[in-house]
Amino acid sequence: MSSARTVALSIPDTRADILLAALAILDEEGHSSLTVRRVAARAGCSTIGVYTWFGGKDGLVDAILLDGFRRFADALARARPRKSPLGALLGQAVAYRRWALDNRMSYEVMFMGAVPGHVASNEVQVVGLIAYELLRGEVVAAQSRNLIDERDADTVAMAMWGLVHGLVSLEIASAEPQGLATRKSFHQRSFEVALTALEQGLTKAPRHR
Amino acid sequence: MSSARTVALSIPDTRADILLAALAILDEEGHSSLTVRRVAARAGCSTIGVYTWFGGKDGLVDAILLDGFRRFADALARARPRKSPLGALLGQAVAYRRWALDNRMSYEVMFMGAVPGHVASNEVQVVGLIAYELLRGEVVAAQSRNLIDERDADTVAMAMWGLVHGLVSLEIASAEPQGLATRKSFHQRSFEVALTALEQGLTKAPRHR
DNA sequence: TGAGTGGCATAACGGCGTTACGTCTATAAC
């Protein structure tokens, strides 16, 4: 059960075991099963291990969030190469939704407060801001080419983030209870229509009055 | 501590006491303090009372949700009298945000999954749909006057709901941790800009290509 | 060789949702 780092020889790394166990439990059983006792049991140690290496459940969740935000930012950064700034903006939004749907449990912990009492550490907040800066950067690029009809980049970025986050949250939340409107295409179509409309509304050129 | 109904004389109503206590705790201390033990203590009974009258914590939360969705739908319905269907759509969005900010704790329980393990009952889901139908109704009205350039009402309603829900969620979530961008006007401005842009993008008349 | 330290298990604490059990009260039946 002990994973290992190749330092000089095979050295048991309890910290990595615990984090891996936590990620596996989160992925396989959901956030409600993410308890110190279960993680420790899966990692093959007692609950004390979590306190030795992470300071407690908060620290463990922080580590999970750090991992999640890094993977998330990577996914957004990889969606970059597009022809136009406006295309990059749309591409990021699509990548955002894709990642959230492919990493539901992580997304719920990162953006939907799935772990009850948790407040993210400063480090987590800083890493989390990287993804926002990627979005903001594309907004600034579009503004500098005079494509967007609004001067404050944060306002535009927040508008886009709000739309994407809202639609994705509703999609993830409705995935379980209803079987009615869960037909794959509905949420995707809403997403595309809403995003196109928002972008059109923010676009400078073809506007009247 | 016993509230009363005027039936014939003053009859102690444990059920109402419990629900009132729960709403008070939710409002004053937040959802993390919403425990069966605390509610019972505040209502002046033992934990059994919650099980007698609500079947358990789930039933109590359902009752809270029912109350919340009714007040929420009332607030949206009261935002109706506008000149144009498009104005009514915007008015509902503003009323949505206003109610959420004025009833944060309720909103977090209703739309942000603040009570950890809870899954809403069918009755709650039905009442919750009333608010959605109000939104959908305005969308249909706007479509029937040929003001919106998209045929499926659910798609448009989901777009608007997603945007409003996303922005409001982010605003509520960022209210606590950051002190940076919490200046009142930023979120409000983002909300207005985003909403106007989305509406403009969905609007039929002044569109090119 | 001895002291000191870091990693960790055991067992406990208080708080959580929930429930088995018993009691008490109010109504219904005779």
Place this chain on the structure above:
DNA sequence: GTTATAGACGTAACGCCGTTATGCCACTCA
């Protein structure tokens, strides 16, 4: 008026949670 029945609910417990006091053991270093 007495008895039976049922509903309301207090007590105390169960198993789960996050957390921690205590102590053991292996290791390093003087």
